[in-house]
Amino acid sequence: MLKKVVFLGMGGTIAGTATSAADNVGYRAAQVGVAQLLQAIPTLPVALGGHELVSEQVAQVDSKDLEFAQWVSLAQRACHYLVQPDVTGLVITHGTDTLEETAFFLSEVLPPALLASKPVVLTCAMRPASALSPDGPQNVLDAVAVVCTQGAHGVLAVCAGTIHAGRHVQKGHTYRLDAFDSGDAGPLGYVEEGVVRLAHAWPVMDAVRVPVSMDHLAQVVWPRVEIVMNYVGATGSTVRALCAAPLAGAAPVRGVVVAGTGNGTVHVDLEAALREAEAAGVRVVRSSRCARGRVVAATVPGSVYTFAHSNGLPPVKARIALILELLA
Ligand code: SIN
Secondary structure, three states: OOEEEEEEEEEEEOOOOOOOOOOOOOOOOOOOOOOOOOOOOOOHHHHHHOOOOEEEEEEOHOOOOOOHHHHHHHHHHHHHHHHOEEEEEEEEEOOOOOOOHHHHHHHHHOOOOHHHOOEEEOOOOOEEEEEOOOOOOHHHHHHHHHHHOOOOOEEEEEEOOOOOOOOOOOEOOOOOOOOOOOHOOOOOEEEEEEEEEEEEOOOOOOOOOOOHHHHHHHHHOOEEEEEEOOOOOOOOHHHHHHHOOOOOOOOOOEEEEEEEEEEOOOOHHHHHHHHHHHHHEEEEEEEOOOOOOOOOOOOOOOOOHHHHOOOOHHHHHHHHHHHHHHHH
């Protein structure tokens, strides 16, 4: 049976173009179709090692503008291909700005049984396709090397020769080519001249996870969950405004993730507003604005520690986890 590697295009800088090849910043993301991008990589057929190439444009978007409906389409198309026995794995070309959110979302909603045997690899670029020296083609080749590696599975991200687990990957730099890291977990491994060297085992699938129905995701209205931050001089006014009766046409806030200082601590006035929100039925989750570490639970009655914590997730991923929990 001829095996396939499927490429799903989502847009991003990897598909971006600038008017000048010297311009790595002033470009428009999401301009070049995924099929055209792949055609421009001369060594891709060799890297595919006999796999048939299948590509589909699922979205063409600057990832800062991604919408939930596009996530649902992506998850549906990923499932469609992953169940096919002749599909070895998927490569998703995506913008870097929200790649970590999409990677986490897919890790949470794609069926664990499929993710336990097949890889879904997100890749990207920090320079547009029109750059003098674009990084996208090498990132695609590295993603293909991961997909074609025996035993590779789970949602992964590949950028600048480094492999990250979808749960841990985070964009950590605004412009460097090696823009991602995996925080305390460290990278899963590296791609060295087309060969994968693992530093950790492939991700373990959460077998007890409640199955997520793609139809349900597509049909229901997603709950509104907002993120607020603690800082010097913070007040509870943002949370109070968010949780006040919504203006006509606006969705009510169902959850608030607080990006606290340090171990998820918050200003006393913000804490009071979060308690008012919780008393009114809004779910509150405590996370940290720190780039490293996790919020550690403690038992101090009447303190900020009585709010639910984010299970080690940074604020943007804690928000997705809370949305999915509310959806379930
Ligand atoms: C985007 O996230 O779509 C634009 C920025 C990038 O891909 O680096």
